[in-house]
Structure formats: structure tokens, C-alpha cells
Amino acid sequence: MCGIVGYVGRSEAAPILLDGLRRLEYRGYDSAGVAIVDGDRVETRKCAGRIADLGKLMTAEPPAGTYGISHTRWATHGKPTDQNAHPHFDQSGKLALVHNGVIENYQALREDLQREGEHNFTSDTDTEVLAHLIGKHFEASGSNGNANAKSRLVTAVRTALQQVIGTYGIALVHKDIPDFIVGARRGSPLVLGVGKEENFLASDVSAIVAYTRDAVYLNDFDIVAVEREKFEISSLAGEGGHYQVSKVEFTDEDIKKGDYPHYMLKEIYEQPGSVRDAMRGRLSAEECTAKLGGLEMTTAELRAVDRIVLTGCGTALHAGRIGEYIIEQLAGLPVEIEFSSEFRHRNTPMTGDTLVFAISQSGETADTLGALRESRRKGYRTLGICNNVASTIARESDGGVYMHAGPEIGVAATKSFTSQVTIMSLIGLLFGRMRHLSTSEGSEVIDALEALPAQIEETLKLTDHVKEIAKKYARSPGVLFFGRQFNYPVALEGALKLKEITYIFAEGHPSAELKHGIIALVRPEVPCVFIAPDDAVFSKNLNNMEQVKARKGPIIAVTSGGCAKRLEGIADDVITVPSAPDFVMPVLSVIPLQLLAYHMAVELGLDVDKPRNLAKSVTVE
Numbered sequence: 014m015c016g017i018v019g020y021v022g023r024s025e026a027a028p029i030l031l032d033g034l035r036r037l038e039y040r041g042y043d044s045a046g047v048a049i050v051d052g053d054r055v056e057t058r059k060c061a062g063r064i065a066d067l068g069k070l071m072t073a074e075p076p077a078g079t080y081g082i083s084h085t086r087w088a089t090h091g092k093p094t095d096q097n098a099h100p101h102f103d104q105s106g107k108l109a110l111v112h113n114g115v116i117e118n119y120q121a122l123r124e125d126l127q128r129e130g131e132h133n134f135t136s137d138t139d140t141e142v143l144a145h146l147i148g149k150h151f152e153a154s155g156s157n158g159n160a161n162a163k164s165r166l167v168t169a170v171r172t173a174l175q176q177v178i179g180t181y182g183i184a185l186v187h188k189d190i191p192d193f194i195v196g197a198r199r200g201s202p203l204v205l206g207v208g209k210e211e212n213f214l215a216s217d218v219s220a221i222v223a224y225t226r227d228a229v230y231l232n233d234f235d236i237v238a239v240e241r242e243k244f245e246i247s248s249l250a251g252e253g254g255h256y257q258v259s260k261v262e263f264t265d266e267d268i269k270k271g272d273y274p275h276y277m278l279k280e281i282y283e284q285p286g287s288v289r290d291a292m293r294g295r296l297s298a299e300e301c302t303a304k305l306g307g308l309e310m311t312t313a314e315l316r317a318v319d320r321i322v323l324t325g326c327g328t329a330l331h332a333g334r335i336g337e338y339i340i341e342q343l344a345g346l347p348v349e350i351e352f353s354s355e356f357r358h359r360n361t362p363m364t365g366d367t368l369v370f371a372i373s374q375s376g377e378t379a380d381t382l383g384a385l386r387e388s389r390r391k392g393y394r395t396l397g398i399c400n401n402v403a404s405t406i407a408r409e410s411d412g413g414v415y416m417h418a419g420p421e422i423g424v425a426a427t428k429s430f431t432s433q434v435t436i437m438s439l440i441g442l443l444f445g446r447m448r449h450l451s452t453s454e455g456s457e458v459i460d461a462l463e464a465l466p467a468q469i470e471e472t473l474k475l476t477d478h479v480k481e482i483a484k485k486y487a488r489s490p491g492v493l494f495f496g497r498q499f500n501y502p503v504a505l506e507g508a509l510k511l512k513e514i515t516y517i518f519a520e521g522h523p524s525a526e527l528k529h530g531i532i533a534l535v536r537p538e539v540p541c542v543f544i545a546p547d548d549a550v551f552s553k554n555l556n557n558m559e560q561v562k563a564r565k566g567p568i569i570a571v572t573s574g575g576c577a578k579r580l581e582g583i584a585d586d587v588i589t590v591p592s593a594p595d596f597v598m599p600v601l602s603v604i605p606l607q608l609l610a611y612h613m614a615v616e617l618g619l620d621v622d623k624p625r626n627l628a629k630s631v632t633v634e
């Protein structure tokens with residue numbers, strides 16, 4: 014949700030900033046801008062539209078200079094217009110600021126500034142108010158004389174941020190202070206990239222990994238003063254900040270599309286490896302259980318858990334919904350799944366030994382972070398299931414399980430979902446083996462999990478078949494998805510994928526709910542996708558398909574094993590995935606739905622990796 018890149022070094026800043034923004038475009042892509050300082054001029058280019066549009070502006074009139082800041086926006090306050098695009102300036106026109114987050118009290122601050130004196134605002138954004146506020150404090154400190162300009166600017170940032178209610182990741186430059194950038198964060202991620210005679214700031218390491226793999230993940234309330242050859246971190250309260258330089262796990266190669274036309278397709282095809290990596294080193298054939306050292310809990314503590322709450326948003330929530338079925342089945346523990354946005358604001362009664370898992374690919378989703386904080390505030394042990402190493406959720410949780418899925422760039426989540434579902438099975442196995450699962454049952458779970466990567470490979474071979482189906486239905490006015498038990502959340506996820514990238518109206522429901530209203534939507538133009546593998550509820554699904562058939566609704570069935578035969582004459586299109594036990598089936602059954610959404614979007618000529626209005630990481634409420 015908005016991406017920031019800053020650079021100070023010896024190279025020309027423009028190509029580095031633009032390249033970084035391209036890599037952060039998944040965070041927002043409705044407008045973009047840069048401010049680069051060249052001697053006594055702040056060169057600004059900004060416009061509504063994609064990074065490519067900004068690129069054209071920059072090629073037409075290349076801004077020179079070796080330090081600057083840049084931004085790709087996902088609008089919160091103010092429409093995506095040229096005017097509202099970042100950077101924004103203070104009243105003097107010398108200070109330029111980019112911001113990710115929301116300044117909640119910006120109206121009050123704006124009114125105060127206007128009352129105090131000459132403050133002319135040229136945009137509708139909260140960011141411009143912050144730029145004016147910092148600028149005001151900086152100008153005021155000038156009259157006191159003695160402190161040097163760099164520390165005066167840091168102090169002005171600190172003073173302004175102490176007045177702010179809300180969230181921010183910011184970067185700013187001042188025309189009169191050469192080779193100097195100030196960054197700060199609260200609630201929105203910001204990483205410092207440490208290079209040789211150059212340093213970087215970015216919302217995410219993917220923006221800078223081509224230049225350096227040494228990173229400092231800033232903490233909330235950190236303020237960082239960045240120069241070419243040094244940096245200094247202090248806290249909002251004015252104390253010296255503690256930091257650690259970490260090595261980024263992945264390389265620039267990992268975030269390239271390679272020969273794939275879209276990141277989404279690349280990531281769908283990475284799933285045999287990403288699911289394997291989610292399990293790597295975590296299965297013990299000897300003890301017939303899962304080993305999850307990152308939970309940081311003793312056996313006795315794990316044994317004492319009597320309830321699990323799973324929370325997340327979007328795709329992560331759907332993975333959690335499957336987790337509810339998996340953990341209840343394997344471990345016999347009561348599990349609840351909650352939208353993070355609801356959980357954080359309601360007073361869920363939680364009993365003594367409740368364990369909470371916050372599931373988030375990015376580890377930065379504001380609502381999930383809010384849920385995690387609320388849960389910890391109440392004293393519950395709260396663990397993270399994240400992909401992004403050192404993300405805020407990963408760092409603020411009491412422990413957790415990393416997905417190790419590698420960077421996911423496509424806005425529509427795919428491989429993170431199957432990794433999350435795999436981790437749900439590991440958790441189910443771990444808790445199950447401490448309760449009623451025997452060694453042989455534990456072994457069977459391990460066998461089923463270990464078979465998955467090869468079965469995903471098999472499932473991916475269905476892509477041409479799915480593509481044909483996609484062509485047939487790409488212009489449908491709506492699509493309904495149905496499933497039962499473990500595959501009900503798969504129906505939700507299939508519908509979400511389709512909505513996200515094709516903009517076709519889609520809904521997912523438990524199959525049996527069909528007759529409670531949804532059946533009114535069934536007609537020849539609206540295909541119904543049934544996820545109906547060979548399991549205990551297949552016959553029930555079949556009944557529901559008959560009900561659709563009787564009303565001339567086209568049926569696409571995702572099934573497994575011998576059930577394909579039983580669908581002859583009922584389903585119009587049948588997709589058969591490999592047979593697997595019910596608790597791992599979602600990892601396979603979701604893949605044709607990912608491919609269906611993908612090929613439908615391609616057929617419609619849509620921008621698969623950057624769907625309209627969406628952002629991959631939603632760091633605002």
C-alpha cells in the first residue's frame with residue numbers, strides 16, 4: 014500500500030529510484046513521483062497513472078542528481094491525480110516528502126497550520142500537511158541558530174511526528190541539506206539498504222536487492238538520518254536506536270519474471286517448490302510429527318493449549334478457514350477463524366490457553382497487525398505465519414512459522430496460499446500428535462504431505478485443459494463457486510481470485526447453501542464451479558450439481574480419483590486432480606481455480622499482475 018524508495022550515493026538517482034518503484038508497484042499503482050535534488054534545484058516529476066507513465070515523464074526530461082526520494086501511490090486521502098501524487102512539499106518549497114500510511118489527525122493539523130500563518134495546500138492529501146508541519150518546525154529552529162541543519166531537520170521530523178496520530182513510513186529531502194535523507198516509520202514498513210558509498214530507503218527490500226543485500230529493518234518509532242557513507246538511527250523519543258544489519262534471503266534473480274508472461278503464472282508454477290520449502294526440515298519421520306521450533310513453545314506449553322484462533326485477511330483468511338478444518342480434524346482442538354479487521358475491534362471472549370495465529374504473506378497488513386497487537390495486549394500468546402522475513406508481524410509476534418515461499422509479486426496471492434495451508438497441516442499434525450493421533454496416523458499425515466509437491470506438478474499439467482475452459486467462460490457475467498468441508502474455503506478463494514483479476518462478479522458458498530437463495534442466480538449464462546473431490550461429501554456435492562443442472566446452469570467440476578466418471582452427463586467440464594486425503598486436497602484443488610482466473614484474465618486482455626484498485630500489501634485500515 015504505497016511504496017517508497019530513497020537513494021543517496023554517487024550514481025544518478027533517477028534510474029535507481031525508477032527501478033525501485035517498478036519493483037514496488039505491487040504496493041500501489043495509481044500515481045507516482047520522484048524528487049531529486051540537483052544543486053539548488055529540487056527536480057520533481059509526478060503524475061497519475063503507472064510507473065511506466067512516470068518513466069515517460071522522466072525520459073522526456075531526465076532529472077539529474079545523486080540523491081532523492083520517490084513514491085508509488087495507492088490513494089487513501091484524495092483521488093489519484095497529478096496533484097495528489099507524491100512527493101509533497103512544505104510551504105518553503107524546499108522540503109519534499111513521500112509517505113506511506115494515514116495521518117488520522119491531518120484535518121486538525123491542517124487547520125492549526127492555517128490558523129498559525131501562511132500555509133497554502135495544493136493537494137487533498139494528509140501527506141502535504143505532514144510536509145508543512147515538518148517544514149514549519151525546521152524553519153522555526155533556524156532562528157535559534159546554533160544546531161547544524163542536519164540535526165535541525167531530524168529534530169523537526171521528531172517534533173512533527175510527535176504531533177501525529179496515525180501511521181507512516183516517510184522519506185524526505187531538503188534542498189539546502191545536500192546528500193541527506195531522513196526516514197521514519199510507524200506502522201508502515203521501511204528498510205534501510207546499506208551499500209558502499211551509497212545507502213537506500215525502501216518500503217520493501219525487493220526495491221533495493223539489486224544494489225545491496227545488507228538491510229536494516231527499521232522498527233516503529235525509528236527515525237533514520239541517511240547519508241552517502243553513514244546513517245544514524247534514533248527513536249521518536251530522541252534516544253539512540255538499536256539496529257542490526259541482516260542479509261536479505263533472496264537475490265535479484267528471484268524477483269525476476271524470467272520467461273513467464275506474468276508473475277502470477279510464475280508463482281503458480283513455483284508451488285511444487287514453495288510447498289516443499291514450507292515443509293523442509295519440519296517433518297520428523299522418526300517421531301511421526303512436525304517440528305516447529307519457531308513457535309518458541311515448550312512441549313508442556315503446547316500441550317496446555319486448549320483453543321486456537323486464526324486470523325488474517327483476504328487469501329490468508331481463506332487459508333485460515335481451511336486451517337480450522339485441518340486442525341480440528343487432526344488435533345481435535347477447537348479452532349476459530351476471525352477476520353483480522355473484526356477481531357481487532359471486538360472483544361472476543363478468549364479462555365485461558367488460547368493460542369492465536371496471525372496469518373499474513375506480507376507480514377504488514379494493517380488489520381492483521383492490529384489483531385496481533387490486540388491479542389498480545391490481552392495477554393494471549395500470538396504467533397505469526399508470514400512469508401516476509403523480518404516483517405512487522407513476524408517481529409512483533411511471540412514466535413511463528415515462516416512460509417519460505419520466496420518473494421510473491423503478483424497482486425493475486427497464489428503460492429502463499431498453498432504454503433499457508435501446508436503450514437496449517439504441520440500445526441494440525443504437531444498438536445494432533447500431542448493428543449490423539451497415533452504414530453501410524455502421524456506417519457500417514459507425513460506421507461500425504463510429502464506426496465504433495467509431485468502431485469502439484471501433476472496438477473499443473475492441467476493448464477491447457479483449464480485454459481480451454483477459461484476461454485469458454487471468460488465473458489460470463491458472473492461465476493459461482495461451491496465446495497463442502499475442506500473445499501468450502503477453496504470455493505471462497507476461487508471466487509476471490511476471479512474477482513481480483515477478471516473483475517467478474519463471483520461468490521463462493523458451501524454447496525448446500527445453494528438452495529438457500531443462491532439458486533435464484535443460476536441460469537445458463539452463469540457457470541457454477543464445484544470443488545467436489547473424491548471424499549465423504551462427494552455424493553452430497555453431486556446432488557447440488559443436479560440442482561444446478563436442472564436449472565440449466567453450466568457446471569465446471571474439480572474432482573479427483575474415480576469420481577470423474579460419476580460426473581459424466583452432469584458436469585459440462587471436468588478437471589481431475591490427483592487423489593489425496595481430504596486435509597491436503599485444498600492444496601491441489603485450488604490450483605485449477607488459480608489457473609482458471611489467470612487464463613480468463615489473459616483472455617480478457619487484463620493486467621493480471623496489477624489488477625485495478627488493488628494493492629498487494631494493505632498497510633492502512
Ligand code: G6P
Pocket residue numbers: 326327328329372373374375376377378381424425426627628629630631
Ligand atoms: C490484500 C491483497 C490480498 C491478500 C490480503 C492479505 O488484500 O490484495 O491478495 O490476500 O491483502 O495480505 P497478507 O499479506 O496479510 O497475506
